[in-house]
Amino acid sequence: MLARYRVFFCCLLSVLAVVIALANLPAKAQAGEIKLVIDGMPVLPDVPPVIKNNRTLVPLRVISEGLGAQVGWNASTRTVTVQAPGQEIKLVIGSSTATVNGKSVKLDAPAEIIKNRTFVPLRFIGEALGAEVHWDQNSRTVTISSGRAEVTAITVRAEVGSEVVAIKGTGRLTGSAIQDGPQVVLKLPKAILKMVPGAVPVDSGLIREIRVAATGTEQEPGVEVVIELKEVGPFSLSSTPGELQVALPHRVTSLEYAQVEGGEVLRVATTGRVAYTVQQLGAPDRLVIDLQGTILGASASRELNADTLLTERIRVGEGAGGVRIVVDQRRVTKYRVTAMPAGLEIHLAAQIIGLSYQSGPGGGEVRIRSTGPVGLRELRLTDPERLVLDFPGVVLNMAEPVLKVNDTTVREVRAGQFAVDPDLARVVVELSAYVSHEISAGDTPGEIVVKVISSPVAGRYIAVDAGHGGREPGAVGPSGLMEKDVNLDIALRLASLLRTAGARVYMIRSGDETIDFRVRPDLANNEGVEAFISIHCNSFTDATKRGTEVYYYKDGRDGQKLAEAIHAALIPVLGLPDRGLRTADYNVLRYTKMPAVLVEVAFISNPSEEKLLADPAFREKAAQGIFNGILSYFRIK
Numbered sequence: 001m002l003a004r005y006r007v008f009f010c011c012l013l014s015v016l017a018v019v020i021a022l023a024n025l026p027a028k029a030q031a032g033e034i035k036l037v038i039d040g041m042p043v044l045p046d047v048p049p050v051i052k053n054n055r056t057l058v059p060l061r062v063i064s065e066g067l068g069a070q071v072g073w074n075a076s077t078r079t080v081t082v083q084a085p086g087q088e089i090k091l092v093i094g095s096s097t098a099t100v101n102g103k104s105v106k107l108d109a110p111a112e113i114i115k116n117r118t119f120v121p122l123r124f125i126g127e128a129l130g131a132e133v134h135w136d137q138n139s140r141t142v143t144i145s146s147g148r149a150e151v152t153a154i155t156v157r158a159e160v161g162s163e164v165v166a167i168k169g170t171g172r173l174t175g176s177a178i179q180d181g182p183q184v185v186l187k188l189p190k191a192i193l194k195m196v197p198g199a200v201p202v203d204s205g206l207i208r209e210i211r212v213a214a215t216g217t218e219q220e221p222g223v224e225v226v227i228e229l230k231e232v233g234p235f236s237l238s239s240t241p242g243e244l245q246v247a248l249p250h251r252v253t254s255l256e257y258a259q260v261e262g263g264e265v266l267r268v269a270t271t272g273r274v275a276y277t278v279q280q281l282g283a284p285d286r287l288v289i290d291l292q293g294t295i296l297g298a299s300a301s302r303e304l305n306a307d308t309l310l311t312e313r314i315r316v317g318e319g320a321g322g323v324r325i326v327v328d329q330r331r332v333t334k335y336r337v338t339a340m341p342a343g344l345e346i347h348l349a350a351q352i353i354g355l356s357y358q359s360g361p362g363g364g365e366v367r368i369r370s371t372g373p374v375g376l377r378e379l380r381l382t383d384p385e386r387l388v389l390d391f392p393g394v395v396l397n398m399a400e401p402v403l404k405v406n407d408t409t410v411r412e413v414r415a416g417q418f419a420v421d422p423d424l425a426r427v428v429v430e431l432s433a434y435v436s437h438e439i440s441a442g443d444t445p446g447e448i449v450v451k452v453i454s455s456p457v458a459g460r461y462i463a464v465d466a467g468h469g470g471r472e473p474g475a476v477g478p479s480g481l482m483e484k485d486v487n488l489d490i491a492l493r494l495a496s497l498l499r500t501a502g503a504r505v506y507m508i509r510s511g512d513e514t515i516d517f518r519v520r521p522d523l524a525n526n527e528g529v530e531a532f533i534s535i536h537c538n539s540f541t542d543a544t545k546r547g548t549e550v551y552y553y554k555d556g557r558d559g560q561k562l563a564e565a566i567h568a569a570l571i572p573v574l575g576l577p578d579r580g581l582r583t584a585d586y587n588v589l590r591y592t593k594m595p596a597v598l599v600e601v602a603f604i605s606n607p608s609e610e611k612l613l614a615d616p617a618f619r620e621k622a623a624q625g626i627f628n629g630i631l632s633y634f635r636i637k
């Protein structure tokens with residue numbers, strides 16, 4: 001395509017010089033006198049212009065010299081000669097005809113002498129000297145400008161919506177612009193180049209290069225500015241005093257749509273900062289983004305593939321007002337627009353759109369369906385036992401956000417908009433009992449699976465026996481750690497895990513009480529518990545002896561199975577030497593009527609194991625190991 005545009009422009013005279021000069025005006029200027037301004041400078045001739053027979057007559061010498069011309073006077077022939085580059089004017093006082101460059105020109109009034117000065121009609125000055133003349137009745141001012149202009153600098157500045165090439169100078173900056181492909185050529189006839197010719201440094205998304213050169217001759221000077229665009233595009237010309245502007249509208253260079261964590265993002269890259277509006281419209285639901293005054297670059301796509309649960313497609317169009325992007329929506333959601341130095345980012349919030357629950361062997365699965373990938377923070381809270389899943393930046397869009405489950409694993413699943421601005425969607429899984437859970441990605445994008453492991457001890461009644469207590473400290477370690485205190489702490493931790501998992505717990509002692517070991521089996525028998533766990537620490541005269549032991553009473557009852565399960569679970573958790581699964585006829589094992597196990601966690605008589613037994617983290621591990629053994633026993637049972 002070879003488009004040619006021709007645009008004419010003109011520039012107003014700078015009024016700055018007038019203001020400065022007016023401040024220095026001599027006081028003798030009288031009211032009602034006709035003022036004279038030449039090339040922006042007020043001039044005070046000794047004989048001011050006059051109006052005669054409705055014509056304004058102006059002093060020839062003052063004006064000619066003001067415009068840079070030479071004036072000669074031949075008294076014998078009463079002839080005035082005005083000489084300027086490429087220009088010669090001769091006129092005779094009293095004659096209505098003048099000679100301009102050898103040609104006769106008719107004056108609408110003859111030249112005459114007023115107070116010893118040659119006066120000519122104002123209009124003749126314009127015609128003969130190529131100057132622009134203007135008479136303002138209100139201020140009684142004659143304005144004359146030579147049409148000469150100087151180009152002093154060329155800059156490129158970024159404005160909202162466009163890049164502007166500013167040709168700065170003085171005088172009347174006039175000329176024309178021609179576009180030929182990606183090249184815009186500005187010609188400023190009569191302008192004088194007052195800057196270094198050649199390439200002008202530019203850092204622009206639209207312009208490849210700008211070159212400036214002086215053209216023409218000394219008599220007929222001119223300036224040519226060539227703007228090489230990176231891509232063919234429109235431009236507009238305008239002017240302000242001292243500046244001529246070529247405005248190039250910003251261009252959309254690329255469009256991109258992507259699913260990101262927490263939503264979807266439409267990225268619009270432009271060659272600079274643009275003005276925009278975003279509107280949410282309905283029927284059909286769509287988001288309309290208008291980039292005012294921009295054009296669509298050749299490389300930018302007209303249609304974007306965006307087939308998601310939120311978005312159906314994205315259309316891109318270009319009109320007189322600029323580029324318009326339409327996001328056809330499957331679901332209306334919150335959006336956020338971020339303006340950047342070169343583009344826009346429109347973020348559409350992901351939504352939670354579905355909840356489901358399925359129970360299976362060993363537990364239940366909660367499925368949370370969202371429109372795309374989401375970020376997740378999880379939290380386990382007690383009282384009641386529940387899992388809390390927070391989705392930052394996500395919006396809830398569901399008809400029925402509560403699922404009543406009420407099985408042995410899960411009571412209820414509910415979703416809610418916990419916060420807005422910033423948004424936070426929350427899913428709460430209220431549990432019947434807690435053992436453990438896993439969170440994983442589902443089969444479809446945006447699906448999250450919360451697997452809740454069921455509790456085999458839910459509703460079970462279990463006795464936990466902390467050995468010794470009160471006046472009976474049990475064994476005492478080399479640094480003074482007492483067995484009864486360690487036993488009680490591990491027992492309380494185990495009880496807490498069991499209760500969380502939905503078991504009822506009978507504590508033989510829950511404080512520092514003295515309870516005879518011989519009455520302990522009957523306490524449990526009378527309660528009707530289903531399992532009995534006694535917790536002790538080992539001790540021996542040889543301080544090097546160390547490790548873990550698990551005891552049961554050999555009577556063919558389920559005590560062996562329970563002991564096996566606890567032994568298998570506890571040994572790998574503690575990591576101490578395995579001193580084996582053993583039998584003994586301790587009272588608490590022999591006289592209890594339910595499966596009963598006694599655990600010797602470690603040797604309090606061994607200095608390094610005493611140190612471990614004093615550590616709360618080790619005690620928690622011991623409780624967790626015993627707990628896992630109880631779970632596996634009841635799971636198989």
Ligand SMILES: [Zn+2]
Pocket residue numbers: 467468474475483536537
């Ligand atoms: Zn003991």
